[in-house]
Amino acid sequence: MSTAQQSPAPASDAHPGGDGDLGAAISVRDLRQSYGDFEAVKGVSFDVAPGELFALLGTNGAGKTTTIETLEGFRRPTSGTVRVFGTDPYGQPPALRERMNAVLQHSGLFGELTVAETIDLSRDLCADPLSRDEVLGLTGLTDKARIAVRQLSGGQKRRLDLGLAVLPQPEVLFLDEPTTGMDPEARRETWTLIADLVADGVAVLLTTHYLEEAERLADRLAIMHRGEVKVAGTLREVVVGHGDRIAFRLPADVRFDDLPQLPGATAEVEMRQEEAWVSYTVRGEDTEGRAHGALAPLLAWAEVHSITLHRLELRSASLEDVFLSVADGASDLVSG
Ligand SMILES: Nc1ncnc2c1ncn2[C@@H]1O[C@H](COP(=O)(O)OP(=O)(O)OP(=O)(O)O)[C@@H](O)[C@H]1O
Numbered sequence: 001m002s003t004a005q006q007s008p009a010p011a012s013d014a015h016p017g018g019d020g021d022l023g024a025a026i027s028v029r030d031l032r033q034s035y036g037d038f039e040a041v042k043g044v045s046f047d048v049a050p051g052e053l054f055a056l057l058g059t060n061g062a063g064k065t066t067t068i069e070t071l072e073g074f075r076r077p078t079s080g081t082v083r084v085f086g087t088d089p090y091g092q093p094p095a096l097r098e099r100m101n102a103v104l105q106h107s108g109l110f111g112e113l114t115v116a117e118t119i120d121l122s123r124d125l126c127a128d129p130l131s132r133d134e135v136l137g138l139t140g141l142t143d144k145a146r147i148a149v150r151q152l153s154g155g156q157k158r159r160l161d162l163g164l165a166v167l168p169q170p171e172v173l174f175l176d177e178p179t180t181g182m183d184p185e186a187r188r189e190t191w192t193l194i195a196d197l198v199a200d201g202v203a204v205l206l207t208t209h210y211l212e213e214a215e216r217l218a219d220r221l222a223i224m225h226r227g228e229v230k231v232a233g234t235l236r237e238v239v240v241g242h243g244d245r246i247a248f249r250l251p252a253d254v255r256f257d258d259l260p261q262l263p264g265a266t267a268e269v270e271m272r273q274e275e276a277w278v279s280y281t282v283r284g285e286d287t288e289g290r291a292h293g294a295l296a297p298l299l300a301w302a303e304v305h306s307i308t309l310h311r312l313e314l315r316s317a318s319l320e321d322v323f324l325s326v327a328d329g330a331s332d333l334v335s336g
Contacts, residue, residue, distance in 0.1 A: 025050045025172050025203030026071060030080035033066050040066045042227035043080070046220075050171065053194070053204040055214040058224030059327050064207040065105060067224075068174050071205065072102050084172055098127055102174035107161040111150030115141055115160060118149055119167065126168040138193055139163035140186070154181035162190060166197065173197065175206045179213060191216055211319045223326045230326045235319065242317035242325065243283040244291040246298065248309040250276040260301040262294040281317075 026048035033041035041063040048054040056064045069075050071082050073089035073096070082089060084096055109118060116132060123129040136142040139159040144152060152160065158181050165173060175194070179187045187210075194217055198204055208214055214221050215235060222232040231238055246265070250256075256269055256278075264284035270277050280298075284290040291314055302309050 023050075024048060024083075025052075025085060026054070026205055027083040027086075028067070028071065028080070029082075031067060031070065031077055031082060032079045033063070033070055033075060034078045039078075040227055041070075044222075044224070044227075044229050045080075046222055046229070046232065048172075048203045048205055050203050051198060051201045052219045053198045053206060053217050055206045055208060055218035055221040056224065057208065057211070057214055057221055057323065059226075061226075062224035063227045064224055065176060068102075068176050068205060068207060072100075072104075072174055098168060099170060100172035100174070101165045101168055101170035103158075103161045103165045103176060103178045105176045105180075107157060109149045109157060109160065111148060113149055114146055115149060115152070116145040118160065119164070122164045122167050128169060129167050130169065135163040135167050138166065140189060155183055155186050158182055159186060159190065162193070166193075170202065172203045173205075175204060175208075177208055178206070179208070179210065187213070211323060215319055223323060225326050225329070231322060238322055239317045239319060240287045242322045243281045244294075244314065244316055245321070246280040246282060246291065246295060246312075246314050247277055248312040250278050251307050251310070254307065260297060262298055264290055265294045 024047035026046075028047070029045050031041055031044045032039060040061075044063070044067055046054060046056075056067060058064050066075070070077055071084065071089055073092040076090050084100055087093060087096055089096055089100070113121065115136070119132045119135050123132065130138075132145075133142075136145055139162065141152075141156060141160060141163070144156065149157065149160065158178065162175075162178055165175075178194075179190050182190060191213065194204060194206075198217075198219075204217075206214070206217065218235060220232070220234050221238065222229045223238075224230065231241070233241070246262075250269060256267070259267055259278060262280055262282065265280040265282040267278060267280045270279050280294060282290050282294045284293070286293065295314060298309070301307075
């Protein structure tokens with residue numbers, strides 16, 4: 001890895017057990033990682049292919065950074081295996097240094113150097129770096145080239161971090177909350193940059209607390225909670241697995257017990273801005289037709305009782321719905 005944290009490392013070896021995807025850029029199998037008696041990661045497995053972005057989402061303290069740091073070669077697994085292009089990344093072996101890079105949660109920029117000097121310093125460490133102008137252009141920092149890094153805003157420093165990570169033209173990129181502190185416009189520009197890298201064949205492992213970031217960028221994603229992957233798959237697989245939602249404001253003279261049972265659906269009442277709302281979650285094998293199948297008897301019930309369903313809405317589950325149910329401990333493994 002061509003960051004400042006380089007160190008000697010073991011040679012490449014095969015993936016024990018042979019159960020990883022041999023075409024994968026990143027492979028994680030039954031990873032467990034402990035800090036003393038505390039097990040922070042409890043048997044996590046996933047692969048990331050070249051040209052794929054995999055988003056690792058999760059609650060605070062779920063084990064995302066621990067997982068990513070293990071893949072970056074900073075930690076040896078307590079058990080299980082991690083591989084980057086089939087090589088153990090522990091200690092960042094020479095075979096991987098030019099092929100993988102990272103934007104870490106805490107950047108290690110030198111405040112006294114100018115932006116241009118910072119880029120030049122990183123270029124000196126690489127075999128085939130992007131030009132200084134290319135890095136300035138893709139980070140949107142061309143007009144900041146001559147100012148000291150300490151004078152950059154938090155979001156600008158984050159963009160410089162990303163520029164330095166991209167500069168050696170890595171094939172694998174670890175992005176640990178890369179857009180934290182960026183304004184919405186800078187975040188969108190960064191998403192475009194990341195999407196372009198993935199389109200060029202870079203394998204990206206992203207952690208983020210911005211669910212929209214994962215929705216926009218991820219080919220596949222996993223949601224971790226307390227050291228375990230609770231939900232995994234494509235965005236569609238993950239949200240479809242959590243059902244469709246039918247909701248309306250609870251009519252004034254209707255009690256919860258009066259509401260009809262709908263096929264494949266469970267009902268609950270939730271408060272929205274001090275109004276009681278009925279929310280049905282509709283699950284079922286027929287993912288295309290299940291909402292229609294539940295809505296028809298609901299409308300028939302309303303017709304018979306001369307009830308108007310105010311503010312009636314029908315939508316798919318969102319990634320936020322799935323995330324919140326994982327955080328509540330309500331989710332079983334959905335694997336794609
Ligand atoms: N060096 C350490 N020593 C002891 N415990 C640690 C250490 N680093 C992390 N932990 C603990 O391991 C757990 C996982 O931490 P980790 O930073 O991997 O989570 P995370 O998913 O990245 O969280 P966040 O979203 O809050 O950044 C947490 O409970 C954390 O307190």
